[in-house]
Amino acid sequence: MENKTIARTLRLLSQLMEIHNENPFKVKSFSSAAYTVDKLPYPLSKKTLAEIEKISGIGKSTSAKVWELLQTGKLQELEDFRNRTPEGIIEIMSIKGLGPKKILVIWKDLEIENLGELLYACNENRLIEAKGFGLKTQEEIKKAIEFKMASSGRFLYAHVQELAEQVLAGLKQVFPSQQMSFTGPYRRKCEIIDSIGILIAAPLSDNVYERINAISELAVTEKTENTLTAVSPAGMTLHISFCKEDDFVKELLIQTGSSDHIEELTRRLNNSIPPAATETEIYSKAGLPFIEPELREGHAEFSMAEAGKLPQLLEHGHLNGVLHCHSTWSDGVNTLREMAEHCRDELSLQYLGISDHSKTAFYAKGLSEERVLAQHDEIAQLNQELAPFKIFKGIESDILFDGSLDYSPEILATFDFVVASIHSVFRMSEEKATSRLIKAIENPYTTILGHPTGRLLLARNGYPVDFKKVIDACAANGVVIEINANPLRLDMDWRWHQYAIEKGVMLSVNPDAHSNKGFNDTHYGVLAARKGGVSPMNCLNALNLDEISSFFKGKRLVN
Template identity: 60%
Template structure:
């Protein structure tokens, strides 16, 4: 066993001892021993217990721990502490800038138990007011987590978008052609991107590797008309070459998943597609053009054959934004700042403010007195900012028994209620489904917020029976949120079409905690397009009068 491994194990022991508030002198002794062992010019594993005890900075107690580690590959005290500590907390200790004191606050006060929850908390600014933290520390932690996530080679769409669009432009410049296209997962707007696939009709030349290096790529070997490259940010980039005459079919071939391409190919047997555009090739197959987002081999071909492909929603279809937070709970900007930004910068007609309810104490949730005060401010702002309109909303916690957070009298004071689960996320499918359905059946629930609580690449959502929950929303006239935060994108696009078939409206909600968070509606729109959502299926594609009527009807 190498000295570095022994030192690393002792450091973990010391951190856990500090985390669990053990004697600070013992903690310091373990930390000092770890430092000493890491710097030894010889392997300590080859020493006897007596020899270990003589090493400066160890002593009998620590030496016995090192001896146990070398002989049994474990330290009893460490095993005991690990058993008392959630695995996600141990993982947090690897994040640069997070020591035991800060982790105690995160774990015990903010009730965050894994890196995924911590990353989302950074996005919601929950760390800013916590003891020992601040905006700068929060941003440093967020960047450290993003770096760690990138090292896995998988990226959420939003993290790769800027790089992908910049790389596309740079390759067009290097190749001196505009026939460079991003295909694959990125073009289908998948929520998780494993690799960037780029198609080009550029003719291969001897200087291709140099051109790719100029574009910031590290090219590998050339196999089957493709070069696999690595980008500095950690994602794999596949560069695929083809002739100009074949570009239409190649775009189809490398955009759709295997099921989609195979089914289309069957419709094109013995058909010459050379020189044809994508639109022309789908026409040759006897079907309308299928948008890239829909090419997943699900129900797109039956819809195309019946001429029922959805007219996919676009960002410009959105007339307002619902489910947002202000400084009344855990937001960065004031209610007026959020409203003015929506009106003047985004040119929207309305804002739905949904600060956290009283059970969300970690997010400065509103008690009944503060609810009334916020509603008075909204009434004043609606006079001041007219015709722009602010709806009185709340993100009401769904409690463990499925009830909502507040009495009926308080819930009745809101224009609309977003009901969401934020606590006790470890549930069986039956319990989670029962909990959501009970909340959906509450007559005050307008929108079901982020239905599974998932955090992409960080935390799987609690398991639910999607069909039962969606059916309950249909029966109770409850809208389902497509949470546009790129870490959530929940409701999952795979269930959006089922909701539409059941007549359930969907709402693209940014869950913004600062002005810049409104821009996440872009990602919500992309994932809604992937789910086959049109403006007719989307709540906040309604104009102000329409949505006022809908909320009034629901409340009555």
């Protein structure tokens, strides 16, 4: 066993001991020994126990630990601390700049137990006011986590979009007159991207190889007859393919769709996709209308196309307002006025649905009953000043473990709308999670079911849910389901959007914004909605001000 491994083990033991409030003297002793071992000019593995005990900076008690590690390959005391510590906390300890004191705040005060939750908390600006943190520290942690997540070779769409556009712009300078386009999962707007595909109507030559190698610091790692594979500094793989100009449309279609989609389309074209001037022409030869790239997943797009039921997909311009937003009343960074004026003046929207955290979310300065009423007074005043723009009085009410919401009916009745969400106790069976959600859905004051599974992409699986039962309950109770637009969530998953639409359930693209900058996430929610086949008529916040006012009023009258 190498000295660095021994030092790393002792350092981890000292950190875990500090987190668990063990004897400070022992903590310092193991920490110092780790430093000493790491700097030794000779391997400890070749020393006897007696020789190790004599090394300055290690000491007798620590020597016993080193010897145990050398003889058995592990430390029992370390294993005991590991068993008392969530695995996600140990992973968080690998983030640069986070010592035991900060990790203790993250774990115990903020109740965060893995990297995904920590990244989401950074997006919500929850670390800014936590003890020992601040805006600069929060941004450093966020960047470190994103880098660590990227090292797995999988990326969120939102995290690769800037790189993809930069590379495409660079390629257009190299090939100013040739056709080119994104392909594959990136063109289909998949939520998780393993690689970026680009197709160019040009021959692959050695000159091209050299010029591409200089774009955005790309490093070309492989060359085949028609494809270059390159890697970005962040670890994203790009496959840049080349084809004849006459074959561009055909190849674009083939390289865009999922394998299931292309297999079915090929079958309908007598096992051969022909060259064509447009993709629409190819689909027409198969007896089908044009199928948007986002839908080409091999799910229900062919049956919908045959039945003439392909939707007019939602576009960002269809949205007339935003719901599910957090201000400085809870854990947001912008005031109500700032958010409202930004929506009105910068985004040209008609309304804002504020929904700060409810009282159970103490970590996010959740609103007590008294503060709810005070916020409503401010909203009334702002609505007079900002008319015809309107702020709707909402709340993100926590769904408690028994499925109830954390306010009384009297308080819930004061809101224009209520987003019901789970924020605690995620370890549940499918039966428990489903019954918990359904009870919240059946609450007459629930308007929108927020991020239904609690998932954090590439970081935390959502709790298991019987979606058919949950969606059926929403249909029976007139409850809208959220498409949480935060690129870490995109929850409800697009694969369930069509089932919801078939049941008559409205969907709402909600940014879950904790700042004015957070409104930009609506972009990713719209992309997810498009993949799910959502049209403006199925989207709550595509309603104009009069329409959504009537919708909220109708929901309240039912109560």
